[in-house]
Amino acid sequence: DTEVTQTPKHLVMGMTNKKSLKCEQHMGHRAMYWYKQKAKKPPELMFVYSYEKLSINESVPSRFSPECPNSSLLNLHLHALQPEDSALYLCASSRPGPVGRGNTIYFGEGSWLTVV
Amino acid sequence: SQQGEEDPQALSIQEGENATMNCSYKTSINNLQWYRQNSGRGLVHLILIRSNEREKHSGRLRVTLDTSKKSSSLLITASRAADTASYFCATYPPFGNEKLTFGTGTRLTIIP
Numbered sequence: 298d299t300e301v302t303q304t305p306k307h308l309v310m311g312m313t314n315k316k317s318l319k320c321e322q323h324m325g326h327r328a329m330y331w332y333k334q335k336a337k338k339p340p341e342l343m344f345v346y347s348y349e350k351l352s353i354n355e356s357v358p359s360r361f362s363p364e365c366p367n368s369s370l371l372n373l374h375l376h377a378l379q380p381e382d383s384a385l386y387l388c389a390s391s392r393p394g395p396v397g398r399g400n401t402i403y404f405g406e407g408s409w410l411t412v413v
Numbered sequence: 414s415q416q417g418e419e420d421p422q423a424l425s426i427q428e429g430e431n432a433t434m435n436c437s438y439k440t441s442i443n444n445l446q447w448y449r450q451n452s453g454r455g456l457v458h459l460i461l462i463r464s465n466e467r468e469k470h471s472g473r474l475r476v477t478l479d480t481s482k483k484s485s486s487l488l489i490t491a492s493r494a495a496d497t498a499s500y501f502c503a504t505y506p507p508f509g510n511e512k513l514t515f516g517t518g519t520r521l522t523i524i525p
Contacts, residue, residue, distance in 0.1 A: 301455075328511050330511070330513075337520075338517075338518075339501055339515035339516060339517055339518050340456065340501075340515050341515075342512060342513070342514065345511045345512065347511060352511065353511065353512055385453070387455060387456070389456075391511070393511065401446065401458045401461060402446075402456075402458065402513055403458065404448075404455040404456040404457070405455050406454055406455040407453075407454070407455050409453075
């Protein structure tokens with residue numbers, strides 16, 4: 298069982314809609330991530346938050362807007378998406394490690410997004 | 414961009430046989446991890462091997478790492494139907510940001 302909870306599990310939205318994906322963890326982790334995964338492809342990193350500050354943005358289009366309200370919550374705000382943005386969106390968390398450490402990442406079950 | 418490539422892309426074996434998957438990566442690493450993903454689900458961490466380690470075991474899993482060849486292998490012994498999943502290797506860069514990058518993955522099917 299995962300200790301990273303994502304809601305909703307499924308989301309269908311139109312290209313003019315505004316919606317949000319939510320993620321919550323209670324493991325005391327201070328690094329949180331959004332990954333995007335297309336069918337039969339590996340997950341691709343989108344954003345990393347470390348101690349509630351955005352530390353990595355992998356050149357993600359501005360129609361995706363992340364937010365980390367506190368150390369347990371991570372949101373991904375969606376606006377004016379395109380059909381090609383349809384994918385599985387995975388949230389994850391880990392303990393930030395010392396430089397060069399690289400810790401285990403714990404994933405949620407994902408949110409399936411369909412843009413119509 | 415993907416750091417690692419895995420082969421084979423797909424593998425089907427009979428239950429009880431051993432399954433071996435290989436991962437090659439491009440740049441130096443801090444550590445290499447293996448994850449499993451059941452169809453349409455989240456990823457589950459299996460095992461982590463550090464760049465100064467050559468082999469690691471966890472239950473029916475055996476991972477090797479050859480940093481000179483920039484490659485790793487994952488061996489699952491005595492496979493079970495429940496092992497059917499996609500398996501990904503993933504690496505961190507050596508200088509400590511939180512950017513875990515996944516390989517292309519191997520889809521493993523265990524035939525009962």
